[in-house]
Amino acid sequence: xxxxxxxxxxxxxxxxxxxxxxxxxxxxxxxxxxxxxxxxxxxxxxxxxxxxxxxxxxxxxxxxxxxxxxxxxxxxxxxxxxxxxxxxxxxxxxxxxxxxxxxxxxxxxxxxxxxxxxxxxxxxxxxxxxxxxxxxxxxxxxx
Amino acid sequence: xxxxxxxxxxxxxxxxxxxxxxxxxxxxxxxxxxxxxxxxxxxxxxxxxxxxxxxxxxxxxxxxxxxxxxxxxxxxxxxxxxxxxxxxxxxxxxxxxxxxxxxxxxxxxxxxxxxxxxxxxxxxxxxxxxxxxxxxxxxxxxxxxxxxxxxxxxxxxxxxxxxxxxxxxxxxxxxxxxxxxxxxxxxxxxxxxxxxxxxxxxxxxxxxxxxxxxxxxxxxxxxxxxxxxxxxxxxxxxxxxxxxxxxxxxxxxxxxxxxxxxxxxxxxxxxxxxxxxxxxxxxxxxxxxxxxxxxxx
Numbered sequence: 001x002x003x004x005x006x007x008x009x010x011x012x013x014x015x016x017x018x019x020x021x022x023x024x025x026x027x028x029x030x031x032x033x034x035x036x037x038x039x040x041x042x043x044x045x046x047x048x049x050x051x052x053x054x055x056x057x058x059x060x061x062x063x064x065x066x067x068x069x070x071x072x073x074x075x076x077x078x079x080x081x082x083x084x085x086x087x088x089x090x091x092x093x094x095x096x097x098x099x100x101x102x103x104x105x106x107x108x109x110x111x112x113x114x115x116x117x118x119x120x121x122x123x124x125x126x127x128x129x130x131x132x133x134x135x136x137x138x139x140x141x142x143x
Numbered sequence: 144x145x146x147x148x149x150x151x152x153x154x155x156x157x158x159x160x161x162x163x164x165x166x167x168x169x170x171x172x173x174x175x176x177x178x179x180x181x182x183x184x185x186x187x188x189x190x191x192x193x194x195x196x197x198x199x200x201x202x203x204x205x206x207x208x209x210x211x212x213x214x215x216x217x218x219x220x221x222x223x224x225x226x227x228x229x230x231x232x233x234x235x236x237x238x239x240x241x242x243x244x245x246x247x248x249x250x251x252x253x254x255x256x257x258x259x260x261x262x263x264x265x266x267x268x269x270x271x272x273x274x275x276x277x278x279x280x281x282x283x284x285x286x287x288x289x290x291x292x293x294x295x296x297x298x299x300x301x302x303x304x305x306x307x308x309x310x311x312x313x314x315x316x317x318x319x320x321x322x323x324x325x326x327x328x329x330x331x332x333x334x335x336x337x338x339x340x341x342x343x344x345x346x347x348x349x350x351x352x353x354x355x356x357x358x359x360x361x362x363x364x365x366x367x368x369x370x371x372x373x374x375x376x377x378x379x380x381x382x383x384x385x386x387x388x389x390x391x392x393x394x395x396x397x398x399x400x401x402x403x404x405x406x407x408x409x410x411x412x413x414x415x416x417x418x419x420x421x422x423x424x425x426x427x428x429x430x431x432x433x434x435x436x437x438x439x440x
Contacts, residue, residue: 007181008181010173010181011174011177040158040167040168041167041168041169041170043177043178049346049347051353052345052348078185078349078350
């Protein structure tokens with residue numbers, strides 16, 4: 001395994017992007033920082049600026065107005081950067097899918113690297129999702 | 144190099160202790176290395192409307208000045224007799240350059256939150272620099288009004304540490320507070336307040352530029368405590384035995400531990416509260432310490 005890849009997977013700084021969520025997923029994200037889950041063990045940190053991000057957690061149901069801004073924020077992130085769709089809303093649109101303000105799941109707006117389902121997903125599920133993403137990245141690099 | 148390695152250790156120690164205080168496990172030992180390496184391989188984005196040269200030069204200047212300070216200090220420790228007159232002043236000036244580089248970089252990035260962070264950093268410098276200088280004058284006066292670092296070290300080697308006197312203790316407390324502000328740790332971290340202005344001055348920095356800023360911050364965590372130890376506790380004769388180096392390391396860890404605990408048990412002050420605190424409370428105390436030092440206490 002190359003040093004670069006190791007450094008990248010060992011220190012994932014997460015930017016949390018709320019695209020009109022109901023705040024349930026967001027509360028669960030903050031649970032990851034609590035003593036019970038403590039993702040700092042894996043070198044993950046929540047950062048305040050998208051310029052520092054290695055992974056962007058997108059929560060919420062992208063409506064027409066949020067979509068444009070979401071795209072712009074994701075474009076501002078330095079590459080390589082992962083995009084993770086968190087929660088059923090971001091993955092599929094959930095029950096808001098047929099709504100009048102043109103709901104779209106996240107992967108129709110920007111390319112998505114990982115999906116974490118749940119409403120809201122459990123912190124365990126989020127950790128599992130990120131671990132799966134790391135493993136997939138490592139496997140892809142080996143080929 | 145030494146500064147970078149020890150600084151990274153200090154950063155890890157800081158985060159680990161923070162985690163333990165919050166009943167968490169905390170990051171692994173090599174975390175700062177991973178962070179730094181990762182930042183090096185990331186893309187560097189220069190935002191539209193930024194002053195490109197200043198924006199990219201600021202982190203370089205920052206790291207360069209801290210490295211020079213580290214080299215000067217370590218050289219002084221190894222050869223205390225061979226330093227030049229006035230190196231104390233050089234060190235004091237060079238220690239402010241990282242903050243100034245941060246201000247320049249923040250203003251050059253053209254982000255309103257960054258310039259807010261920059262202006263707060265400027266006010267922070269204005270607040271702590273005066274008591275910092277006054278406190279540093281105490282060892283200077285004690286060592287027979289010399290501004291040569293080596294002479295201060297040698298004085299303490301023969302006459303005992305500066306901290307073993309009334310004025311020494313008072314000024315040491317003052318300088319610890321100033322160190323907390325110099326390293327921009329809570330309660331004096333208004334310039335990079337993460338929850339209100341999103342990492343403030345660093346907001347537009349990404350990739351290697353951010354990495355260099357972080358590196359200079361970590362190096363400062365080595366350089367500033369070392370500087371303080373040299374001026375106040377210099378009696379630990381650095382060259383004599385391995386045991387003394389061990390003691391010095393213990394004192395260093397103690398200072399870092401103190402800093403971390405202060406940072407974890409306090410809340411962030413507003414910038415006007417910081418200024419009031421330093422000018423109305425800390426500066427008079429520093430002046431008293433200086434007067435006591437002149438009286439020979």
